[in-house]
Amino acid sequence: MRNSRHHFPLAVDRRTLLQGALGTGLFAPYLSLTAATAQTTFKANPFTLGVASGDPAADGFVILTRLAPEPLLGRGGMAPQPVDVTWEIAADPDMKQVVRSGIAMARIEFAHSVHVEAEGLEPARDYFYRFRSGGVESPIGRARTLPAPGTQLVQVKFAAAGCQAWEGGCYTAWRAIAEESFDFVFLYGDYIYEHAFAAVDREGRPFARVMPNDFFICFTLTDYRRRYALYKSDPDLQAAHASCPSCRASTITKSRTTGRPRAMAEARPPTRCWSVAQRRCRHGTSTCRCGVHCCRADRIC
Ligand SMILES: [Fe+2]
DSSP states (O other): OOOOOOOOOOSSOHHHHHHHHHHHTTTGGGGGGGSOOBOOOOSSOSOTTOEEEEEEETTEEEEEEEOOSSTTSTTTTOOSSOEEEEEEEESSTTSOSEEEEEEEEEOGGGTTEEEEEEOSOOSSOEEEEEEEETTEEOOOEEEEOOOOTTOOOSOOOEEEEOOOOGGGSOOHHHHHHHTTTOSEEEEOSOSOOOSOOOSBOTTSOBOSSOOOTTOOOOOSHHHHHHHHHHHHTOHHHHHHHHHSOEEEOOOOOOOTTTTOOHHHHHTSOOOOOOHHHHHHOSSOSSSOOSSSOOOOTTOOO
């Protein structure tokens, strides 16, 4: 089921709230939300984090991207103003048969991310999509709708991906997933880890990748956005997201900064080794931290 759009519950009426806010200058950084969006030009490619789709249904799916010419900076290198982003969904990989299109606003408060819920599509077939802003086109992504309810299923081809630590190894499993043209990827583990950077793993071995030295434990929204950007900068991960939709479980994600109760950790469903990931894993099944899940069934990492 696809997520609903963003909502802002208000306890006072909009006129009162806006008058008060304007009087105090409280919302000064966001005043541009009510102004026309800027005709932006970019000094660098704004689609550095790639494209993705998710939450497939029989009649559509969500497509996403984020404008971030300099993804590891606090605002991703974007000016503090909203930006229009054109989106297209086509029936063919060359984007010649466009079946849906529109303009979405990349808002400041959402770090210039774009979330489009496409509907009215045909069930059980491939579609292709892309974004455009400031004269720059994103990579083309592939998504696939689910079969119509009640349809006799012949086969379902999907990957399952769990915990991934960016610094733990290269994302070769994600590259393998990208090359398989799955119907969808089921994500059930930690997508990021918010701990401070380290140079060696638990056994004292050097990590395959070292985070920038200003990556500490995540506390602020900016910290988390930079951490996601670092992970999403991986080309293999981007390729996997562009290759098929993702379905995310309402997983229980451990938070070192919030102190999740142990009972919740133990409520995590058992996991198993998934063939696509495991055959590419170079660390073995019990100590792997290299990306797509191949941990032991009883491991809580
Ligand atoms: Fe984990």
